[in-house]
Each structure stands twice: as structure tokens, then as C-alpha cells.
Amino acid sequence: MAPYEALYGRKCRTPLHLDEVGERAGLEPDVLEQTAEAIRKIRERMKAAQSRRKSYADNRRIDLSFEIGDHVFLRIAPMKGVMHFGKKGKLSPRYIEPYEILERIGTLAYHLALPPQLSAVHSVFHVSALRKYIPNPSHVLSHEPIQLAPDLSYEERPERILLREVRKLRNRSIPMVKIQWSNQSEREATWETEADMLNLYL
Template sequence: QKSYADKHRKSLEFQPGDHVFLKVSPTRGVRRFGIKGKLSPRFIGPFEILDRVGEVSYRLALPPQLSHVHNVFHVSLLRGYKYHPLHVISYPLDQIRADLSYVEEPEAILDRQDRVTRKKTIPFIKILWRNHPEREAT
């Protein structure tokens, strides 16, 4: 099993001055694992790598809004990025917790349907989440 995993593992190495994205995980009340699509982990950034700490961890230059988060991260939490100064990415820095998660809050109810089974009526509600476009409503 180890040999199979080693064949498919890619070794990531970054140099000081490279830019990377940082993995954060959204939470909606209960943490959900194994769900694909829009509930999959998201990345924020790009952040510049200041230096390498140990064999598999890097120190990042985080903005002041993320001062409550420790600035050394394992390579598994990073994704490479070819830096271009015209790229602009917005994300809610003030809502990110120390464990790199943030709370998803509902903004509006878009639709409601009642589906009837044999003995029960199940309500289906389509919710627009804050910081997401309408096409990602669930």
C-alpha cells in the first residue's frame, strides 16, 4: 500500500519568493467530509513564501488581517501559483478563524418546495449563502 501511494505522490518544493495559495475549509454548522463540488476545500491567497522551515513546512508572508493565524504551514496545505501582478482575489480575511476555517451564513431563501412521500412531507429549501453567487445556492 505504501509503494502504491508513493508512486502517485508528487513532491512539492517551493523557493523563497514563490507565491502559493493556502487551503482553508468552510464550515456550515456541522463539518462535512467527503462531499465533492462546492463544499470541497477552498484556497485563499496568493501569499509569498519567506523561507523554508524544516523539510516539509514553509513560512508565509500573511497580511495583518491574518495575524491571529500562525504563519508556518505544511506543504500539503499549499498549492503553487505562478504570480502575475494583475490577478486580484478577494476573500473575507476578517472572517477566517485561527484553525483556517470560516462560518458560512445564509443570506436569503430563494425557493421552497414540499415533496410528498408515502407518509411524510419533506420541505426542500434553496438558500443563498453569503459570499457566494446565486448559481451556487443550495
């Protein structure tokens, strides 16, 4: 039952349901034919648009799969209070280690061999959180220790201000600061409003 019918006790009177609501007899045949033809064209165009969007998505989709014993990087999510001119959000995902795959669970999940310091983190991950690592003796993998939460996020805090500027927005001026965040390089610094930074971190 449609919400309209549940609320009003009758079917909604639209061109889609002329037969069901008993109003077909009161309309001219030409009107009925034009309405039916318009509805048919709308449905065909909607179906074509959906098919086109699906084909675009399928072209960009890559099916990932790993084998037991493979090593993969694990995606983590650095979090902070504000990002890009006051919009709430997070920085770009990052990847740590690699870790060995111990078991494949179904078609889309994998059990990883996590170190003791990540004992609070569930060791089964969706394939979208993994990136394959191809071993190479010349690679030197090193990273600073990061305190991860059980949901694989960690807090980013501002380390220093790199630049300052004032942005003009119609009839007001907004002081901005370019912040370098902890565990991030200068290249990944972001612009934030000075007011937001003072409210969040002072």
C-alpha cells in the same frame, strides 16, 4: 501481550496459534495442513490487496515543493452547521491571496508572510494547505475581506433562498430549500432541510 491474554490469562485458541496453546497434538495432520495452507493463502491475498491499493494511491499522489520567494495560495475552510440534506460538514475548501514563502521548515512545512490582519493565525503551514501561484501581470486578484479564525476557518451564513421543493421519502415529505451562502456564488448553493435552517438561523 494480546488483550485476550491479559483478560483471560491464556492465549486465544485460534488456528493461528495451535502450537502456542498446546492443542496441536489433538488434531489430525490433514486438518493442520489444511489450516496452515488456508492461513498462508489469506495472508498472500491480503498482502496483494494492500499492495494494489498502495499502487493506486501512489499514482494519484503528487509531491509538492516550493522555493523561498514563491507565492502560494492558502487554503481556508468555510464552515456551517449543516450541509447536503442534513449531514454535518463543511463547504469545499477555498484559497486566498497569494502569500510569499519566507522559509522552508523541514520537507513539508513553509513559513508564509501573512498580513497584520492575520496576526492571530500561525504562519507555518503544511504543504497540503498550499497551492502554487504563477505570477502573471494580466491577473487581477481581488476578494472580499473574510474574518478568519486562528484555525483558518470562517463561518458561512445563509444569504438567501434560491429554490424550494418537497422531497418524498417513503411515508413522509421533507421540505427543502436551496441556500446561497455568504462568500459563495449561486453555483455553490446547497440543498438543506427547511427545519434545520429554521433551528440554526432563526
